[in-house]
Structures are given as C-alpha cells and as structure tokens.
Amino acid sequence: MEGVDHLADERKKAEFNVEAMKIVWAGSQHNLEVSNRISKLVADDPAFRKDDRTMLPRKELFKNTLRKAAYAWKRINELRLSEEEASKLRFYVDETAYTDLHWGMFIPAIKGQGTDEQQRKWLPLAYKMQIIGCYAQTELGHGSNVQGLETTATFDPHTDEFVIHSPTLTSSKWWPGGLGKVSTHAVTYARLIIDGKDHGVHGFIVQLRSLEDHRPLPGITVGDIGMKFGNGAYNTMDNGVLRFDHVRIPRNQMLMKVSQVTREGKYKQSDVPRQLVYGTMVYVRQRIVADASCYLSRAVCIATRYSAVRRQFGSQNGGPETQVIDYKTQQSRLFPLLASAYAFRFVGEWLEWLYTDVMQRLQANDFSTLPEAHACTAGLKSLTTSVTADGIEECRKLCGGHGYLCTSGLPELFAVYVPACTYEGDNIVLLLQVARFLMKTVSQIGTGKQPVGTIAYMGRIEHLMQCRCNVQRGFAELSADLVEAAVAHCQLIVVSKFIEKLQQDIPGEGVKQQLEALCGIYYLSLLHKHQGDFLATSYLTPKQSALANDQLRALYSKVRPNAIALVDAFNYSDHFLSSILGRYDGNVYPKLYEAAWKDPLNESVVPDGYHEYVRPLLKQQLHTARL
Numbered sequence: 266m267e268g269v270d271h272l273a274d275e276r277k278k279a280e281f282n283v284e285a286m287k288i289v290w291a292g293s294q295h296n297l298e299v300s301n302r303i304s305k306l307v308a309d310d311p312a313f314r315k316d317d318r319t320m321l322p323r324k325e326l327f328k329n330t331l332r333k334a335a336y337a338w339k340r341i342n343e344l345r346l347s348e349e350e351a352s353k354l355r356f357y358v359d360e361t362a363y364t365d366l367h368w369g370m371f372i373p374a375i376k377g378q379g380t381d382e383q384q385r386k387w388l389p390l391a392y393k394m395q396i397i398g399c400y401a402q403t404e405l406g407h408g409s410n411v412q413g414l415e416t417t418a419t420f421d422p423h424t425d426e427f428v429i430h431s432p433t434l435t436s437s438k439w440w441p442g443g444l445g446k447v448s449t450h451a452v453t454y455a456r457l458i459i460d461g462k463d464h465g466v467h468g469f470i471v472q473l474r475s476l477e478d479h480r481p482l483p484g485i486t487v488g489d490i491g492m493k494f495g496n497g498a499y500n501t502m503d504n505g506v507l508r509f510d511h512v513r514i515p516r517n518q519m520l521m522k523v524s525q526v527t528r529e530g531k532y533k534q535s536d537v538p539r540q541l542v543y544g545t546m547v548y549v550r551q552r553i554v555a556d557a558s559c560y561l562s563r564a565v566c567i568a569t570r571y572s573a574v575r576r577q578f579g580s581q582n583g584g585p586e587t588q589v590i591d592y593k594t595q596q597s598r599l600f601p602l603l604a605s606a607y608a609f610r611f612v613g614e615w616l617e618w619l620y621t622d623v624m625q626r627l628q629a630n631d632f633s634t635l636p637e638a639h640a641c642t643a644g645l646k647s648l649t650t651s652v653t654a655d656g657i658e659e660c661r662k663l664c665g666g667h668g669y670l671c672t673s674g675l676p677e678l679f680a681v682y683v684p685a686c687t688y689e690g691d692n693i694v695l696l697l698q699v700a701r702f703l704m705k706t707v708s709q710i711g712t713g714k715q716p717v718g719t720i721a722y723m724g725r726i727e728h729l730m731q732c733r734c735n736v737q738r739g740f741a742e743l744s745a746d747l748v749e750a751a752v753a754h755c756q757l758i759v760v761s762k763f764i765e766k767l768q769q770d771i772p773g774e775g776v777k778q779q780l781e782a783l784c785g786i787y788y789l790s791l792l793h794k795h796q797g798d799f800l801a802t803s804y805l806t807p808k809q810s811a812l813a814n815d816q817l818r819a820l821y822s823k824v825r826p827n828a829i830a831l832v833d834a835f836n837y838s839d840h841f842l843s844s845i846l847g848r849y850d851g852n853v854y855p856k857l858y859e860a861a862w863k864d865p866l867n868e869s870v871v872p873d874g875y876h877e878y879v880r881p882l883l884k885q886q887l888h889t890a891r892l
C-alpha cells in the first residue's frame with residue numbers, strides 16, 4: 266500500500282530520541298543540517314538517478330558517470346557550494362568516479378608533498394578542474410612493495426629535465442583510478458636516478474593528455490584496464506594502464522617538499538623522514554576508516570528494516586508469522602554489525618583528530634607520533650574495511666533470497682566496497698606493518714621506554730617487560746599469529762574509543778543508554794568470537810565467559826525494540842540507500858513485484874533468441890515425444 270508506513274509500529278517502540286541520535290551520528294547539528302540539505306538536493310534531482318546503473322553496458326555506464334560528474338560540478342558552482350558541501354554532494358551522488366581520485370589523492374599529494382611554490386602553481390588549476398589528476402603509483406609488477414617500483418625518472422642536467430620511462434612491461438602503471446580515460450595529469454611515482462645513482466621512489470607531476478584534444482602526449486600510452494567485479498559498482502571508474510617512452514618533464518615537476526634536486530643535479534633531503542613520501546596514503550587510509558561506517562551502516566539499515574518486514578514461521582492460531590528480526594540467530598548476526606557501524610563511526614572521528622594532530626606536529630618538525638599514526642591508519646583501515654566488506658555480505662544473507670537481487674542494493678554495495686580491502690594497501694600487508702610496530706614497542710619496553718598513546722596498555726602487561734625481542738628474528742615464521750595480534754590491537758583501539766565517546770556529554774533522552782548497549786554488544790561479541798583465546802590464556806574463566814554470553818543475549822533483547830530507530834538515525838534517504846528491501850516505509854513486496862516488470866528481459870513476452878535457440882529444442886522434444 267502506497268503512503269502507509271509499514272514500520273510505524275516498530276518506530277513507536279523506540280526508547281530514545283532519534284533526532285538527538287541523528288546528531289550524534291552526523292557528528293554535530295551543523296553536519297546534520299548540511300547532510301539533510303545536500304542529500305535532498307541530490308535525491309530530488311532526476312539527473313542523479315542511479316536505479317538503472319547495474320543494467321547499463323560499460324560504455325553507456327561510463328558516459329553516464331561523466332555526465333553526472335560534469336552536472337555535479339555545474340551545480341556545485343551554480344549554488345556556490347563550500348568545499349564541505351561539495352564533498353557531501355559527491356558523497357550523496359554515490360557514484361565512484363575519476364573525481365574521487367582528483368579530489369581525494371591528486372590534490373592531497375600536491376598539498377602534502379609539493380613545495381609552497383608548486384602548490385601555488387598547480388592547486389588553483391586543480392581546484393577549478395582546469396586540469397584533472399590521478400595518483401599513479403601501482404604498477405603491473407608491484408603494488409604492495411612500493412620500493413620495488415620500476416618506472417624511472419632520470420635527471421638530465423643538460424636540459425634541466427627528468428626523463429620518465431617505463432623500462433619493462435611490469436613497470437607499466439596499472440590500476441590508477443581516473444587514469445584510463447579522463448586524467449590530464451598524474452602524480453607519478455618513479456625511481457629518481459641522478460648520475461646513475463638510484464635515490465628511491467619519488468613523486469612527479471606528469472602531463473598525460475593534451476588540454477586541447479585530450480589525446481595522449483608524445484611518448485605516452487594510456488588506456489583502461491578492463492571490466493571489474495560486479496555490475497555497475499566500480500566499473501564507473503576508468504582504472505588505467507600507462508607507459509612512458511622517455512617522456513620529458515621540467516625539473517620543477519618533481520614534488521620537492523621532502524627532498525630536492527638542484528639545477529646542478531645535487532640530491533638534497535630535507536630534515537623530515539623519507540616516509541613522508543607515503544603521506545598521501547596515510548591521509549586516504551584515514552578517510553577510508555571514516556567512510557567504513559557509512560558503507561556498513563547502509564547495509565545494516567537495509568538488513569534491519571527488511572528483517573522487521575519479513576516474516577517466516579511461528580503463526581499462532583492463524584495470526585501473523587514471526588518477524589525474522591525476533592529470531593535470536595538473526596539478532597546475533599545483525600546486532601554486532603549494527604554495533605560495529607556505530608563503533609567505526611566513533612573511531613573514524615578519533616582517527617581524523619589523530620591525523621590532524623600529527624599534521625600539526627609535522628609542521629613544527631615533531632615527527633615523534635608518525636610511526637603510531639602510520640600503525641593506526643594502516644591497522645584501522647585494514648580492520649574496518651575487512652569487517653565492513655564481510656558485513657555487507659552477511660547483510661545480504663540476512664535478507665535471504667531477496668538480498669541476492671540487485672534491487673536490494675546489496676550486491677552492488679558489496680562489489681563497489683570489497684576492493685577497499687586491497688586498495689590503499691592490501692589488508693594483510695597493512696596488518697604486518699602494525700605487527701612490526703607492536704614488536705618494536707615490545708623491544709623498547711625491554712629497554713625501559715614507557716609506551717604512550719594507543720600502545721600505553723602494553724606498558725601495563727607484566728610479562729612484556731621481561732621480553733627481549735629482535736623485530737626480525739622469527740617475524741616471518743610467526744607472521745600469521747602476529748597478524749592476529751595486530752587485529753586484536755586494532756579492536757582494542759575501537760573499543761577504547763567507543764568507551765571514551767560514552768564518557769562525553771551526550772544529550773537526548775535515552776541516547777546514551779542505547780550507545781552503552783551497542784558498545785557492550787560490540788566488545789562482548791568480540792569476546793564471544795575469540796573466547797577460545799581468552800580461555801586458553803586464562804584471561805577469562807569458563808564461568809566469566811558464560812556470564813559474558815548471558816550479558817550479550819540480554820543486550821540483544823534491549824536493542825531489539827530500538828533497532829529500527831537506531832538505523833533511522835543514520836538518516837539515509839531512499840534515494841541514497843537505493844534498496845527496495847531497505848525502503849523507509851517497509852513497503853517491500855509491491856515494490857519488488859513492480860520492479861521485476863521493469864527489467865529489460867520483460868520488455869517482450871517472448872525473449873530475443875527464442876526462435877533461434879529455444880524453439881528448435883522444443884520442436885525436437887515434440888518429435889521425440891511423438892516417437
């Protein structure tokens with residue numbers, strides 16, 4: 266029935282102020298106001314329609330993305346949107362595009378690694394989109410091992426230029442988003458060679474395409490790397506391949522904040538750690554953590570609303586069947602994900618603070634917190650993206666068969682999100698970085714150094730103080746266990762930031778109580794999952810473990826009546842969710858039925874191909890049957 270709220274009874278059960286929770290989720294009243302305004306702007310504009318995305322062939326899909334990106338830019342300028350509003354608009358347009366890399370990596374790379382002069386030259390052009398850029402680091406042969414990149418940038422003192430070259434097939438740049446068909450420029454990572462000496466990997470601004478006719482410049486071979494996983498999804502992006510054949514660029518196009526090459530060809534290193542060349546990755550990893558809660562909450566919103574609509578079994582005396590959300594098994598799969606969405610929101614806020622703090626310290630030449638910032642961004646990126654990708658898939662299963670339909674929104678959400686486990690650092694490779702950081706910390710505790718920040722707890726673990734460890738010895742052999750330790754460390758950060766959030770003043774009737782319940786679900790479900798480890802190490806007795814499980818079940822019951830309101834607090838419009846199962850009004854069945862008839866296959870009653878391929882079979886069967 267149109268206009269009826271099928272979830273109204275569920276909404277009435279809420280024991281907290283949903284509007285106040287919306288503010289907690291958004292981060293502030295201001296953020297909520299901007300989100301409301303921009304999300305409506307996008308949802309009301311038919312130019313931002315996306316319900317046909319999974320059905321479009323690649324070329325049409327890609328052209329459509331170009332159209333939307335251009336239209337979004339037009340609206341941003343017409344409405345004179347601020348940077349904050351413009352980035353919200355891109356968020357609600359919800360279509361992965363070359364612009365993500367332009368704003369998300371190309372500009373930050375120039376800001377982070379360019380000198381003031383370089384920033385003055387390039388940033389105004391990039392901000393006005395008079396040039397469009399991408400981040401070209403990964404090659405066919407090397408992604409994780411950045412120091413293994415093969416592209417070369419050889420200094421030519423006669424012309425005061427660098428010669429950018431791809432010496433092998435495996436040195437072809439491979440994967441950069443926006444590179445395939447759109448970018449005019451790339452921040453390109455290449456080995457700096459001066460006078461035959463290799464100074465390692467550095468960033469260079471290289472123009473790829475003519476600003477007149479968009480054709481590749483001499484010496485440049487560039488194109489798209491082909492279709493990726495899923496319909497629609499990440500195929501709106503032109504991930505690209507790029508080869509250089511002795512392409513010359515002026516010396517001042519090497520990004521020179523961290524190290525410089527003089528006119529005479531002298532290599533000079535600033536007083537800053539060389540790891541700052543990796544700074545853009547730290548920034549984006551932090552952004553990815555902040556975004557994980559958006560993707561997870563979206564899937565959880567769909568699965569929770571649908572679980573309240575869907576009924577199976579349990580009818581008493583001809584009454585309605587049981588809502589599947591009332592099954593404890595459904596709750597034990599769904600509510601930890603709901604709790605994780607909130608937990609990731611708060612850890613994302615904290616990580617943004619940490620990143621800002623590190624940047625301020627770097628300005629003042631204080632590099633002491635850089636290793637911790639690297640470990641936190643790498644580890645939390647790994648943890649939150651893995652849980653989110655698995656969580657989206659779990660939400661699909663929680664929606665039963667209908668979850669497998671594209672109109673549920675979940676298949677595309679999974680396909681667009683799952684590469685986050687790989688890009689910006691393969692999740693295992695990043696956890697190994699965290700493990701290395703933890704082992705270094707242990708070895709420093711042995712020398713009497715007190716750990717601070719996120720590793721302060723290690724200074725309170727008695728037996729670690731007796732440990733004498735060499736970071737390299739046994740590391741490879743024990744790396745699988747060390748990765749588990751790294752995950753546990755990151756989970757501890759998430760739990761402690763959730764608890765710190767609860768120590769703040771949180772206005773709104775019942776809001777804090779709901780967050781306390783979710784926090785409990787978050788850590789108790791982790792404890793439940795890893796109880797074998799806790800029991801084996803005697804950190805828990807079997808009795809404590811059983812009590813913890815009782816408490817977890819009690820929290821599921823506490824959250825159950827609030828579940829719909831807790832996902833309403835994410836404040837997602839139907840346009841943004843793009844899911845029939847997750848509709849705000851819960852009017853699922855008529856809409857699923859209606860949508861089926863819109864599928865291109867149903868445009869004709871007899872399908873194309875029937876006369877060539879089906880009818881001959883049927884005729885043959887008829888003939889056999891007569892025999």
Ligand SMILES: CC/C=C\C/C=C\C/C=C\C/C=C\C/C=C\C/C=C/C(=O)SCCNC(=O)CCNC(=O)[C@H](O)C(C)(C)COP(=O)(O)OP(=O)(O)OC[C@H]1O[C@@H](n2cnc3c(N)ncnc32)[C@H](O)[C@@H]1OP(=O)(O)O
Pocket residue numbers: 361365366368369370400402403408409410411412442540541543544546547549552553556635636639681682685687688689690691694698701
């Ligand atoms: C659907 C979209 C969802 C979310 C997006 C939301 C928001 C994003 C916003 C904008 C972005 C837009 C779109 C994003 C989507 C996709 C884009 C994807 C882009 C890419 O993938 S770019 C390529 C990324 N590549 C990698 O991440 C490579 C991974 N490898 C590495 O980082 C390093 O090489 C590695 C493995 C960490 C280091 O290996 P190695 O041991 O060889 O190290 P080094 O010898 O180089 O260095 C040793 C030393 O340095 C320390 N260190 C390493 N990295 C860093 C760092 N980043 N910062 C500080 N310090 C670092 C390391 O710990 C060692 O220290 P030690 O000697 O032990 O003290």
Ligand SMILES: Cc1cc2nc3c(=O)[nH]c(=O)nc-3n(C[C@H](O)[C@H](O)[C@H](O)COP(=O)(O)OP(=O)(O)OC[C@H]3O[C@@H](n4cnc5c(N)ncnc54)[C@H](O)[C@@H]3O)c2cc1C
Pocket residue numbers: 366400401402403406407408409410439440441442499504684687688689690691692693694697
């Ligand atoms: C959708 C998408 C968008 C991307 N966008 C960009 C972009 O814009 N710009 C860009 O430069 N790059 C981009 N990339 C590339 C991306 O950053 C790399 O793919 C990523 O860093 C992983 O590197 P790899 O492909 O070399 O994986 P590999 O390192 O080859 O990983 C293969 C396997 O080996 C394992 N492994 C690797 N090293 C170790 C180790 N030391 N110890 C134990 N196990 C190990 C990994 O865990 C994994 O299981 C993108 C990738 C994708 C999928």
